[in-house]
Amino acid sequence: xxxxxxxxxxxxxxxxxxxxxxxxxxxxxxxxxxxxxxxxxxxxxxxxxxxxxxxxxxxxxxxxxxxxxxxxxxxxxxxxxxxxxxxxxxxxxxxxxxxxxxxxxxxxxxxxxxxxxxxxxxxxxxxxxxxxxxxxxxxxxxxxxxxxxxxxxxxxxxxxxxxxxxxxxxxxxxxxxxxx
Amino acid sequence: xxxxxxxxxxxxxxxxxxxxxxxxxxxxxxxxxxxxxxxxxxxxxxxxxxxxxxxxxxxxxxxxxxxxxxxxxxxxxxxxxxxxxxxxxxxxxxxxxxxxxxxxxxxxxxxxxxxxxxxxxxxxxxxxxxxxxxxxxxxxxxxxxxxxxxxxxxxxxxxxxxxxxxxxxxxxxxxxxxxx
DNA sequence: CATATCATGTAACCGGTTACATGATTCC
DNA sequence: GGAATCATGTAACCGGTTACATGATATG
Numbered sequence: 001x002x003x004x005x006x007x008x009x010x011x012x013x014x015x016x017x018x019x020x021x022x023x024x025x026x027x028x029x030x031x032x033x034x035x036x037x038x039x040x041x042x043x044x045x046x047x048x049x050x051x052x053x054x055x056x057x058x059x060x061x062x063x064x065x066x067x068x069x070x071x072x073x074x075x076x077x078x079x080x081x082x083x084x085x086x087x088x089x090x091x092x093x094x095x096x097x098x099x100x101x102x103x104x105x106x107x108x109x110x111x112x113x114x115x116x117x118x119x120x121x122x123x124x125x126x127x128x129x130x131x132x133x134x135x136x137x138x139x140x141x142x143x144x145x146x147x148x149x150x151x152x153x154x155x156x157x158x159x160x161x162x163x164x165x166x167x168x169x170x171x172x173x174x175x176x177x178x179x180x
Numbered sequence: 181x182x183x184x185x186x187x188x189x190x191x192x193x194x195x196x197x198x199x200x201x202x203x204x205x206x207x208x209x210x211x212x213x214x215x216x217x218x219x220x221x222x223x224x225x226x227x228x229x230x231x232x233x234x235x236x237x238x239x240x241x242x243x244x245x246x247x248x249x250x251x252x253x254x255x256x257x258x259x260x261x262x263x264x265x266x267x268x269x270x271x272x273x274x275x276x277x278x279x280x281x282x283x284x285x286x287x288x289x290x291x292x293x294x295x296x297x298x299x300x301x302x303x304x305x306x307x308x309x310x311x312x313x314x315x316x317x318x319x320x321x322x323x324x325x326x327x328x329x330x331x332x333x334x335x336x337x338x339x340x341x342x343x344x345x346x347x348x349x350x351x352x353x354x355x356x357x358x359x360x
Numbered sequence: 361c362a363t364a365t366c367a368t369g370t371a372a373c374c375g376g377t378t379a380c381a382t383g384a385t386t387c388c
Numbered sequence: 389g390g391a392a393t394c395a396t397g398t399a400a401c402c403g404g405t406t407a408c409a410t411g412a413t414a415t416g
Binding site for chain 1: 181185186189192208209211212213214259260263264266267268269270271272273274275276277278279280281282283284285286287290294297298319320321322323324325327328331332334335336338339340343346347349350
């Protein structure tokens with residue numbers, strides 16, 4: 001599944017500009033999918049070319065024209081097809097956990113800093129998700145994914161707090177200069 | 181942080197071949213970092229060229245020569261530096277959660293199948309991690325990351341079981357043909 | 361006065377994935 | 389007999405990231 005498909009999905013929730021779609025990635029999808037303007041604008045251009053969305057330019061003074069995209073009937077069909085055949089993977093790429101795995105190669109300061117920063121960030125994310133979950137307007141899917149994020153991120157934070165001693169109490173390796 | 185750095189890290193745990201390093205990615209790193217041969221072998225070649233590892237070829241009959249890699253002193257220094265300056269991100273890319281977010285666009289069958297498959301896979305992963313966690317030989321970092329995986333994946337599985345009704349009980353959208 | 365928001369886009373780059381190529385041995 | 393394991397590698401591809409380009413308005 002690529003970013004095009006997700007843009008199409010967002011447009012089923014209402015017409016939107018690229019700028020507005022980006023906000024979905026920053027807010028709702030924050031904890032499970034990311035995309036920058038460098039992906040979204042080209043995706044929208046490709047969708048337009050393929051006839052899966054239409055674009056209405058609204059002139060604005062002293063600003064780039066606002067381009068409001070709408071999904072077409074062909075776009076809806078395409079989206080349903082895509083959501084039916086795409087694999088349902090869940091991929092994690094965690095430099096944080098790599099650092100924990102090799103914790104014995106890090107200085108105590110670095111280790112503590114990395115862990116503290118991670119905990120701080122997790123709390124931020126969780127706070128953001130609570131707002132989504134409590135939104136009365138949210139669809140079931142939106143509530144489910146927000147709740148999922150809260151549950152999983154909270155479990156991560158709890159685990160880190162309760163087990164950081166495992167890596168922090170171990171002796172850091174002194175780059176083979178320890179003896180002699 | 182790229183795959184080169186992780187290969188270097190694995191080699192601090194003992195000499196290894198590319199094939200053996202792949203096993204780390206498949207077992208220990210499974211839940212937080214992936215890499216295929218197409219990434220590992222070129223990484224090892226680049227590390228060798230940079231003098232960060234050395235390579236001893238062991239001849240084998242009727243098989244490609246086994247190449248055993250060892251980290252050098254320069255490699256250790258490079259690794260420590262890399263682990264000190266690299267960002268500690270944790271990135272998720274979940275097609276599964278995208279599907280849940282747009283659950284109302286999926287058929288009931290598809291939705292149930294996706295959820296069941298995810299639960300099954302989560303249990304598999306957790307079982308694999310328990311073996312790592314209980315390994316008496318494991319370093320603190322290895323135990324920490326395995327425990328982390330168990331905690332987080334278990335939380336995910338529990339959440340899905342307890343809340344799948346949120347998305348499964350909602351009416352699927354009938355592609356705007358519902359009325360008329 | 362500086363930062364955030366609104367608003368769109370392009371081009372180069374990079375790194376990882378996938379597919380291909382080869383082939384014997386051992387276990388079920 | 390078929391699948392899994394051992395064992396290494398290359399080349400094309402693709403998709404997402406980063407950096408660049410532009411610039412007014414509103415908020416603190």
